[in-house]
Amino acid sequence: MTKANKRIIFLIDMQSFYASIEKAANPALRNQPIVVAGDPERRSGVVLAACPIAKTYGVVAAEALWQAQQKCRRLVVVRPRMETYMHISVQITQIFESFTDKVEPFSIDEQFLDVTGSVHLFGDVYQMASQIRKRVWLETGINCRVGIGENKVLAKMACDNFAKKQEKGVFWLKKEELEQTLWKLPIEKLFGVGSRMKRHFHRMGVYEIGQLARLSPAVLTQRWGVNGEVLWRTAHGLDDSPVSLRAYDTQKGIGHHMTLPRDYHTAAEIKVVLLELCEEVARRARSKELMGSVVSVGCRGADLDAANGFGRQLKLEEQTNDAMTLYEAVCRLFDRHWQGTPVRSVGVNLGQLVPDNVLQLNLFTDNHRRRSLAHAMDGIRSKYGPDAILRAASLLGAGQAKERARKIGGHYK
């Protein structure tokens, strides 16, 4: 029997999600090492997912396809099918919803479940986890792992650090036992600590999660502000956030980012892509009936470690979701801050969002006309596809809009 004030949260993670789907859909691949990777002819030759057999050869996600092929000669490369992966993710959510009504997708292959109110219907916690794993396996052909905790961070760390490494695929990380379990792990295993943060901690002489947990929260707050306190709370397994679909209801910004197929060297080429990104951002803002008043631009070179890019933002005179108004502001930022270095990745973001049901009248521009033109274009695109209407600039060699229309999130549909 669980204490009334304790929640039971599951974080369920799909093992090699994209690769597992491909193996389930094609029995001929089941005993072969496979990776799901972009088109090697274009830039997207990066491993998105590797199956467990491929991983035994040392193949890891996010490495270049050619490197993976060098590690494993008989590696089978499968092109991604993002639409299918999204459908399966929704299907898995539906399966989870038959166990509890509190399901929160965390990413395409990870979901939080609050089973506090329904666990007694399925036996105990471990029996419920086992039933969920069995159903997901039978109905989708995917092996999943279950991390259990009394809140979301504990469930997440239970899954990442323990359940994934165990044969049975289920682990309950209890707050009372953190000293014997989580605190013994290296600092980078703490949720929220990446490679940079790890370096900072090492410089402070903090190598294990336990060392961080024993620090005073004031020390961390002084150094990293609220993020420092969050890390301290995470190390102590403290998190009050609810499992809720509404977690992402309040949108703070709308942005699009693109990694280019090659280095772009001239402002004219880069501005073609910036215009395309502004179009996408403005279109998404209109579809959500929002306008923004802060625009930010980010540009980076091919060497992501070298600090040879910039990220700047600008406050607009009035809120907008018009692509050309955005583009003008983006160009102003770009012209001011670009150092002439080659660019490999660009992004545009629109922030400080407000509802777009109020239109600021302007003596010099016909906003009504611009808005109705934009809505007409949106209508055509939603009916006939995102590349049904393109700007002439997109037909230039630098343009990416046509290629991007065939993709979701930068990967093939």
Place this chain on the structure above:
Amino acid sequence: MIEPEESGREQQEQEMDLIRRYILYGILFRVVMVDMDSTHQVVLKLTYDSVFQELSRWAERQHHAIRRLLRQRGCYVVHSQKQEHIYVVQYRQRGYLREAIYSIEILRAECQELVRLWVARKHMIGT
């Protein structure tokens, strides 16, 4: 000795497996007949109807055998329906109404595996 709760859970998981196989054989025997009709649309040198019919009959026999087994355990399928990318099956398991949501792509792949199994079985009997 197996604890009663443990055996109950195992029994439930076995039944989930049986339901899946019941659905797969049910789809297979129908699909094979549809494919046989499709071969009639083209001019062929020979007829392969006997192969299709034998495969379909085998799948249908398996389907009915599993149905009998499920009935003995107090399980029966109430409703099944294709919805866009999924195939939703509702079944009653000793009074409880349960649901299984299969991916159509996976069902197709598994049916293909059953065909391979049937061919391998025929081959073994032949040798």
